[in-house]
Amino acid sequence: MNQLNPIHKTVLDNGLTVILREMHHAAVTSFWIWYRVGSRNEHAGITGISHWVEHMLFKGTPTFPQGELDKAIAREGGMFNGMTWIDFTTYFETLPSDRIDLALRVEADRMANALFDPAETELERTVIISERQGSENNPNFLLGEALQAAAFQAHPYHHSVIGWQCDLEAMTRDQLYAHYRTYYAPNNAIVAVAGDFDRDAMLGRIAELFGAIPPGPPLPRFTAQEPPQRGERRVIVEGPGTTAYLEVAFRAPAATDPDYHAMVVLDTILGGAKGMSLWGGGTPNRSSRLYKALVETELAADADCSLSSTIDPYLFSFTATVRQGRTLAEVEAALLAEIERVINEPVSEEELAKAIKQTRAQFAYSSESVTDQGYWLGFSEIVADVSWFEQFLDRLAAVTVADVQRVARARLQPRLRTVGWYVPVGNGPDDNDGR
Amino acid sequence: MKQVTAGSRPVGALPGPADVLRRTLPNGITVLARENWSAPSVVLEGYLLVGNLDEPEDLTGLASYTAHMLSRGTRTRSFAEINEAVESVGASIGFGADRYTTSFSTKSLAEDLDLVLEILADELRAPAFPADHVEKVRGQRMTAIAERANDTRQMAGLTLRELMYAGHPLGRDLLGSEQSNAAIGRDALVEFYETFYRPQGMVVVVVGAIAAEEAVAKVAARFGDWSGERPPRPPLPAIPGLDGVRERRVPMPDKSQADIIFGWPAMPRLHPDFDKARLANTVLGVFGMMGRLGASVRERAGMAYYAYSRLAANKQSGLWLASAGVNPSNIERAMRAMRAEVARMANERVPADELADCKRYLTGSLPLQLETNDGVASLLADIEWHGLGLDYVQRYRDIINGLTADDVQAVAQKYLTTDRYALAIAGPMQ
Numbered sequence: 001m002n003q004l005n006p007i008h009k010t011v012l013d014n015g016l017t018v019i020l021r022e023m024h025h026a027a028v029t030s031f032w033i034w035y036r037v038g039s040r041n042e043h044a045g046i047t048g049i050s051h052w053v054e055h056m057l058f059k060g061t062p063t064f065p066q067g068e069l070d071k072a073i074a075r076e077g078g079m080f081n082g083m084t085w086i087d088f089t090t091y092f093e094t095l096p097s098d099r100i101d102l103a104l105r106v107e108a109d110r111m112a113n114a115l116f117d118p119a120e121t122e123l124e125r126t127v128i129i130s131e132r133q134g135s136e137n138n139p140n141f142l143l144g145e146a147l148q149a150a151a152f153q154a155h156p157y158h159h160s161v162i163g164w165q166c167d168l169e170a171m172t173r174d175q176l177y178a179h180y181r182t183y184y185a186p187n188n189a190i191v192a193v194a195g196d197f198d199r200d201a202m203l204g205r206i207a208e209l210f211g212a213i214p215p216g217p218p219l220p221r222f223t224a225q226e227p228p229q230r231g232e233r234r235v236i237v238e239g240p241g242t243t244a245y246l247e248v249a250f251r252a253p254a255a256t257d258p259d260y261h262a263m264v265v266l267d268t269i270l271g272g273a274k275g276m277s278l279w280g281g282g283t284p285n286r287s288s289r290l291y292k293a294l295v296e297t298e299l300a301a302d303a304d305c306s307l308s309s310t311i312d313p314y315l316f317s318f319t320a321t322v323r324q325g326r327t328l329a330e331v332e333a334a335l336l337a338e339i340e341r342v343i344n345e346p347v348s349e350e351e352l353a354k355a356i357k358q359t360r361a362q363f364a365y366s367s368e369s370v371t372d373q374g375y376w377l378g379f380s381e382i383v384a385d386v387s388w389f390e391q392f393l394d395r396l397a398a399v400t401v402a403d404v405q406r407v408a409r410a411r412l413q414p415r416l417r418t419v420g421w422y423v424p425v426g427n428g429p430d431d432n433d434g435r
Numbered sequence: 436m437k438q439v440t441a442g443s444r445p446v447g448a449l450p451g452p453a454d455v456l457r458r459t460l461p462n463g464i465t466v467l468a469r470e471n472w473s474a475p476s477v478v479l480e481g482y483l484l485v486g487n488l489d490e491p492e493d494l495t496g497l498a499s500y501t502a503h504m505l506s507r508g509t510r511t512r513s514f515a516e517i518n519e520a521v522e523s524v525g526a527s528i529g530f531g532a533d534r535y536t537t538s539f540s541t542k543s544l545a546e547d548l549d550l551v552l553e554i555l556a557d558e559l560r561a562p563a564f565p566a567d568h569v570e571k572v573r574g575q576r577m578t579a580i581a582e583r584a585n586d587t588r589q590m591a592g593l594t595l596r597e598l599m600y601a602g603h604p605l606g607r608d609l610l611g612s613e614q615s616n617a618a619i620g621r622d623a624l625v626e627f628y629e630t631f632y633r634p635q636g637m638v639v640v641v642v643g644a645i646a647a648e649e650a651v652a653k654v655a656a657r658f659g660d661w662s663g664e665r666p667p668r669p670p671l672p673a674i675p676g677l678d679g680v681r682e683r684r685v686p687m688p689d690k691s692q693a694d695i696i697f698g699w700p701a702m703p704r705l706h707p708d709f710d711k712a713r714l715a716n717t718v719l720g721v722f723g724m725m726g727r728l729g730a731s732v733r734e735r736a737g738m739a740y741y742a743y744s745r746l747a748a749n750k751q752s753g754l755w756l757a758s759a760g761v762n763p764s765n766i767e768r769a770m771r772a773m774r775a776e777v778a779r780m781a782n783e784r785v786p787a788d789e790l791a792d793c794k795r796y797l798t799g800s801l802p803l804q805l806e807t808n809d810g811v812a813s814l815l816a817d818i819e820w821h822g823l824g825l826d827y828v829q830r831y832r833d834i835i836n837g838l839t840a841d842d843v844q845a846v847a848q849k850y851l852t853t854d855r856y857a858l859a860i861a862g863p864m865q
Binding site: 023025026027028058066067070071073074075076077078079094095096099122123124125126127128129130131132133134136137138139239240241242243272273284285286287288291292295296298301302321322323324325354357358359360361362364365367368369370371424425 | 471472473474475476506514515518519521522523524525526527529542543544570571574575577578579581582584585586587588687688689690691692722723724730733734735736737738739740741760761762791792795796798799800801802803805806807808809862
């Protein structure tokens with residue numbers, strides 16, 4: 001890692017974790033606050049509640065009434081957003097560095113003082129349903145949601161972050177507020193700051209603004225564990241269009257699992273290195289095994305795989321867009337053959353070295369942006385701890401060819417997979433359904 | 436109240452004449468370079484003067500198809516060899532055709548810049564258009580066309596363009612249709628390449644961990660001996676104005692949400708109205724949570740997850756768009772709310788505090804856009820394309836701060852007409 005920009009971690013008396021990394025290449029600072037709550041912490045009836053709470057944190061406090069917070073940040077030239085994922089909810093502001101204090105004030109305020117005004121809550125219900133319906137327009141969302149639900153039965157990773165429509169229609173303001181009061185507390189939060197600031201001054205100001213917020217009540221015990229999968233599962237989604245999509249997913253190791261880094265190498269060899277920027281810009285990965293097996297052979301228009309880094313074991317998933325004129329069965333057979341190959345034959349030393357170099361390059365690119373850095377510092381602390389990020393490249397470099405084959409054998413067996421087909425039913429009577 | 440202040444070390448200024456090297460090579464290529472030593476990476480970005488305005492009328496999509504083929508093999512390197520060489524070092528090279536230009540970009544560690552430049556030059560100067568890859572690429576393009584036909588947002592956008600330009604060359608579809616893509620043969624691709632891919636007017640921007648002089652020398656070494664000019668592009672006909680409301684609905688019955696786009700003809704980038712319109716657009720559909728459109732359609736009415744406006748301007752008259760994605764039952768109500776906000780821009784002066792906020796946003800957010808190598812390279816390429824001058828970033832603050840509420844209202848009255856506009860809606864209809 002870059003020794004010029006060391007990472008400092010502190011825990012305040014009220015339990016707030018603070019991670020700071022000074023980076024002085026531009027007069028910009030990115031302030032992130034992370035809460036250990038996401039769709040992982042939801043159950044039937046309140047699916048989507050973490051994401052809705054995130055929306056409500058933009059709807060006003062006594063200090064920053066509805067509409068004032070986003071204006072206050074924008075008028076300082078800032079960029080801001082909130083994101084909810086299965087394992088976390090996070091908010092950030094990136095600002096010219098002499099104006100970053102605003103971010104601290106906003107986040108300290110809404111950690112404790114969000115209003116959840118009943119009328120605003122109702123207006124946001126339809127905004128979120130609209131967000132869900134926009135996603136439903138995308139076949140890949142429909143397929144992914146169905147596949148996730150098939151892959152998990154006991155664990156709340158079963159449902160998508162946006163939540164089921166029926167829960168979005170029925171959830172109440174009081175349920176939302178209770179969720180907020182339960183999870184939004186310093187002892188369940190992480191502050192991560194990257195950019196052009198003085199560490200001592202920043203830490204002092206964070207202690208001043210956040211230190212007075214008392215710790216919250218004990219957090220609900222998390223006990224869910226997904227039982228072992230005892231056979232292949234298949235799910236079919238029918239929907240509009242003329243293009244078919246395939247997704248095949250296996251249970252992935254958690255970010256802290258000893259197999260995790262070997263799995264990253266496997267993911268990179270199969271699908272290429274993934275970009276680390278929040279704003280996209282990944283590489284085309286046309287030398288990856290999947291591209292050669294599925295796209296070069298003219299079966300798929302594109303093919304990819306992705307490994308999520310998560311608290312509990314989530315999914316290692318493969319996706320492909322079936323080329324016009326080809327079928328889901330053909331693409332599935334070719335994909336499964338490629339997975340068989342990585343189980344049965346060791347990868348080459350050259351492929352291993354390439355995966356490590358590709359990842360090293362992505363780390364370098366991500367250090368151009370303080371916003372990306374702030375993201376990775378906080379994300380690491382959520383799924384593991386910040387040393388996970390600092391040691392990432394070293395751990396990757398320690399992976400051997402035998403490790404890669406071992407994790408492929410252990411985790412990519414046919415009985416462990418969930419296969420999803422999006423079958424287009426066309427836009428008219430003459431359309432090929434792509435089966 | 437105590438404020439956290441910036442670190443004591445001086446940090447990089449905004450790009451300008453003092454730290455951007457600009458050189459024109461004898462063959463007409465302009466090179467711009469700016470050093471950034473904060474990360475060991477380099478971004479290269481640039482363009483050639485060839486775009487879909489150069490396509491024959493019946494071969495829509497030829498320019499983007501040609502750009503798509505550049506990475507598919509050269510006279511000395513196969514597609515697989517290129518991919519292996521570039522991706523083995525975690526680098527990337529990309530191409531894309533637009534209306535006036537075809538752009539290229541690379542990203543690599545500084546230690547791999549030589550390799551990436553060598554392959555980029557090979558792809559731009561000696562593409563082979565292998566026949567089997569012409570077919571592979573055709574299949575991918577056909578799939579993209581089919582996916583677009585099932586995407587409400589893309590279909591609304593495509594329809595809006597057709598309504599706005601009514602057969603004018605600027606309305607040409609970059610991807611093209613199934614029919615036009617089926618008709619594009621290898622010969623047409625090669626001929627298009629041979630005719631229009633020439634270094635005259637080419638621009639290359641290099642930003643990152645490399646000395647500026649060295650960056651220019653490296654570009655010159657790879658492209659300095661390339662010669663030739665493309666045939667002149669005939670002047671574009673005048674863009675037909677709108678004499679009323681042009682509306683089209685694209686029914687997509689099985690979708691969950693409909694996309695609505697209003698469009699107005701805008702101004703060229705260098706027109707004196709542009710900066711006024713940029714500020715007006717910030718008020719209408721950008722500032723904070725998507726400006727007044729977001730406040731009305733999303734925050735106050737709860738009808739949409741997104742409602743925003745965008746201003747696009749280029750050499751000729753651009754487009755001013757207002758968009759929202761809504762439940763089919765809300766289409767009419769959302770349209771009324773959007774029209775009301777557009778009308779208010781013309782009918783009322785923007786209050787002083789709102790105007791000041793939007794100006795502060797436009798000037799204050801610049802350092803954020805210029806934080807990464809990609810951000811700086813894109814801005815420098817844009818400055819060069821429009822001839823804004825290297826001092827543009829320094830002048831920008833004064834340009835924005837000099838604008839008034841009257842400017843904003845006048846430009847809204849001139850362009851955002853509520854009796855003349857194009858309107859495209861794609862999705863389920865009720």
